[in-house]
Amino acid sequence: MRTELIAAGLLLFAIVGTILGMWHLESSYRKHDRGVLLTAEVPTERGWQPRILHARIGQALRLRLTSKDVTHGFLLPEFGINTGPISPGEFTTIEFVPDRTGTFTFYCNVLCSPRHGSMNGRLVVDE
Numbered sequence: 001m002r003t004e005l006i007a008a009g010l011l012l013f014a015i016v017g018t019i020l021g022m023w024h025l026e027s028s029y030r031k032h033d034r035g036v037l038l039t040a041e042v043p044t045e046r047g048w049q050p051r052i053l054h055a056r057i058g059q060a061l062r063l064r065l066t067s068k069d070v071t072h073g074f075l076l077p078e079f080g081i082n083t084g085p086i087s088p089g090e091f092t093t094i095e096f097v098p099d100r101t102g103t104f105t106f107y108c109n110v111l112c113s114p115r116h117g118s119m120n121g122r123l124v125v126d127e
């Protein structure tokens with residue numbers, strides 16, 4: 001009887017452990033999914049896609065940046081973010097927590113094309 005109780009206890013422990021493990025794995029996948037993919041192309045093509053980003057004050061914003069054509073760079077001066085060069089096909093991930101609301105302009109800061117000067121977008125941070 002005592003052996004059966006121990007066996008049942010171990011089985012229950014294994015089942016609960018497996019369920020908790022799967023739940024943890026799934027929630028960590030979800031966390032990695034949270035980022036916004038931001039792609040760069042010279043402005044005669046599409047420029048930044050998306051051109052407008054939305055975030056909430058106090059909540060981490062994760063951006064995965066990549067380029068579809070030539071080397072670009074991402075500069076968001078109000079939050080002190082400068083990725084440096086982003087080569088075509090490579091990914092750079094940045095994460096930061098906006099500490100104020102407003103609309104902020106981000107730029108390409110690598111001379112990428114004759115239309116480089118118009119390659120910008122907006123980050124809108126809401127309450």
Ligand SMILES: [Cu+2]
Pocket residue numbers: 072073108109110111112113116117119
């Ligand atoms: Cu540029």
